[in-house]
Amino acid sequence: MKNTLFWRLCAFIALGTVVLFWALSWLTNHTETSMSFITAQHQQQLLNYGREAETILRQDGEAALAAWLKALQQKENTWAAVVHSNITPFADTSLPENYLERFQLGRSVEWKIHLYFEENPTMEIPFSDASSHLLIQLPQRMRPGEFLVYAKLFLQIALPLLLLCILSFVLYQHVMAPLRKLENATKAFSEGKLDVRVAPYLPHRKDELTRLAATFDQMAQRISMLIYNQRQLLADLSHELRTPLTRIDMAVDFVEQNINPKQALERLRYEASTMRNLVEDTLTLAWLNNESPRLNTDDFDLVELLEVICEDARFEYPNCTLTTELTTNAEITQSSQTALGQAFENIVRNALRYTPAKREVKVSLTQSDKCYILAVKDQGPGVPEDMLSDIFKPFFRVDKARVSDKALKPSTPPSGFGLGLALAQRQIAAIGGNISAQNYFDNKGVLLGLEMVINLPR
Ligand SMILES: Nc1ncnc2c1ncn2[C@@H]1O[C@H](COP(=O)(O)OP(=O)(O)OP(=O)(O)O)[C@@H](O)[C@H]1O
Numbered sequence: 213m214k215n216t217l218f219w220r221l222c223a224f225i226a227l228g229t230v231v232l233f234w235a236l237s238w239l240t241n242h243t244e245t246s247m248s249f250i251t252a253q254h255q256q257q258l259l260n261y262g263r264e265a266e267t268i269l270r271q272d273g274e275a276a277l278a279a280w281l282k283a284l285q286q287k288e289n290t291w292a293a294v295v296h297s298n299i300t301p302f303a304d305t306s307l308p309e310n311y312l313e314r315f316q317l318g319r320s321v322e323w324k325i326h327l328y329f330e331e332n333p334t335m336e337i338p339f340s341d342a343s344s345h346l347l348i349q350l351p352q353r354m355r356p357g358e359f360l361v362y363a364k365l366f367l368q369i370a371l372p373l374l375l376l377c378i379l380s381f382v383l384y385q386h387v388m389a390p391l392r393k394l395e396n397a398t399k400a401f402s403e404g405k406l407d408v409r410v411a412p413y414l415p416h417r418k419d420e421l422t423r424l425a426a427t428f429d430q431m432a433q434r435i436s437m438l439i440y441n442q443r444q445l446l447a448d449l450s451h452e453l454r455t456p457l458t459r460i461d462m463a464v465d466f467v468e469q470n471i472n473p474k475q476a477l478e479r480l481r482y483e484a485s486t487m488r489n490l491v492e493d494t495l496t497l498a499w500l501n502n503e504s505p506r507l508n509t510d511d512f513d514l515v516e517l518l519e520v521i522c523e524d525a526r527f528e529y530p531n532c533t534l535t536t537e538l539t540t541n542a543e544i545t546q547s548s549q550t551a552l553g554q555a556f557e558n559i560v561r562n563a564l565r566y567t568p569a570k571r572e573v574k575v576s577l578t579q580s581d582k583c584y585i586l587a588v589k590d591q592g593p594g595v596p597e598d599m600l601s602d603i604f605k606p607f608f609r610v611d612k613a614r615v616s617d618k619a620l621k622p623s624t625p626p627s628g629f630g631l632g633l634a635l636a637q638r639q640i641a642a643i644g645g646n647i648s649a650q651n652y653f654d655n656k657g658v659l660l661g662l663e664m665v666i667n668l669p670r
């Protein structure tokens with residue numbers, strides 16, 4: 213689901229609030245009801261008054277009962293009376309005026325008391341023969357619901373406040389936990405801990421915040437890769453620069469000592485141009501790596517471009533045969549002639565460099581619905597299978613010894629630094645294509661050479 217967090221919060225808040233208010237309302241009602249009864253002790257006390265009144269009436273007569281009732285009224289600060297079942301008072305007692313309007317016999321001490329009446333209710337305790345009854349207005353000290361106000365304050369204000377605070381805290385934690393992880397990761401990353409990632413810390417979540425974490429991880433992955441590549445490139449570059457610099461030192465020594473100064477100066481010029489090429493190529497590679505640009509400004513004829521480059525290559529490597537099998541024309545739009553030209557030149561030169569004299573390098577161009585397929589097949593030594601993808605890494609050379617051998621003999625064709633294919637791969641990617649390398653064999657399984665295949669979008 214796309215907005216999981218939104219729906220989860222929605223459900224949590226809506227359901228939580230409804231349940232909370234329902235529970236509070238139930239709790240308030242329940243508390244009020246349970247507070248509306250006279251306590252068992254007071255009920256017993258009232259029943260005892262009834263028994264006592266009856267005993268006094270039976271044993272000592274009405275006058276004694278009247279005296280006892282007076283004492284009771286004083287003691288409990290209320291009124292009390294004894295009546296016959298037809299509600300006529302006796303034993304020198306009377307009933308309040310408003311009482312008769314509302315009263316019916318039968319308000320037992322176990323009954324629920326309405327807590328909102330201003331006046332305390334009148335309780336009735338029947339004598340054992342049920343013909344007479346003690347009536348007593350509930351003494352104030354026995355009135356239930358004394359703490360109702362506090363209970364209501366607690367249930368309607370304090371408890372909801374507390375529960376809503378807890379609810380908010382839970383929600384806050386739910387949202388903040390991954391954000392805090394993200395914050396820590398960002399901080400660690402900014403302090404140079406490039407391998408920090410957030411997703412492993414949120415294994416059981418799947419929502420908007422985990423998407424944010426995944427985006428952070430992707431960004432961290434890309435930036436750390438860029439920084440790592442940059443460092444590697446810089447380290448390789450400084451390493452590669454050492455050899456020409458040593459040779460420049462040597463040449464300067466020769467000039468100073470006047471030993472074959474003409475040749476030494478030639479060497480100086482050669483090494484300087486090598487270094488310039490090396491630095492320029494490395495900078496271009498760093499740019500292509502970092503920016504991943506999309507080069508799409510040129511429309512041109514691919515066949516024309518290939519023919520010009522092949523012509524130059526033939527001139528440069530006259531010992532090998534370079535044959536072409538191209539279509540009549542191949543229009544390419546929104547591409548880059550320079551990038552493709554440099555990449556192709558590098559590949560053809562590699563092919564010619566690694567192909568022995570009198571052997572052939574074949575360039576062919578075919579097309580499918582969606583792309584042009586450009587293949588360069590040589591008859592050189594090929595590349596070990598496990599290194600076929602490594603040759604596209606910067607400064608990678610299959611046989612470094614062979615390269616340094618050549619480096620010692622500057623009269624041989626310029627030795628490579630292992631940047632050509634790395635550049636070619638990124639240049640071709642920048643125009644939307646891709647490149648791959650494979651060895652090819654005859655039907656007896658004998659290696660014939662290397663084939664580079666470039667796919668270019670039409
Ligand atoms: N056609 C080929 N046949 C055999 N090996 C090859 C071929 N093309 C490339 N390689 C191997 O791949 C390595 C990388 O090639 P790449 O073009 O990147 O570098 P380079 O040619 O050595 O130097 P540069 O192109 O920077 O002058 C080469 O050093 C070589 O070992």
Ligand SMILES: [Mg+2]
Nearest residue numbers: 562628632633
């Ligand atoms: Mg090369």
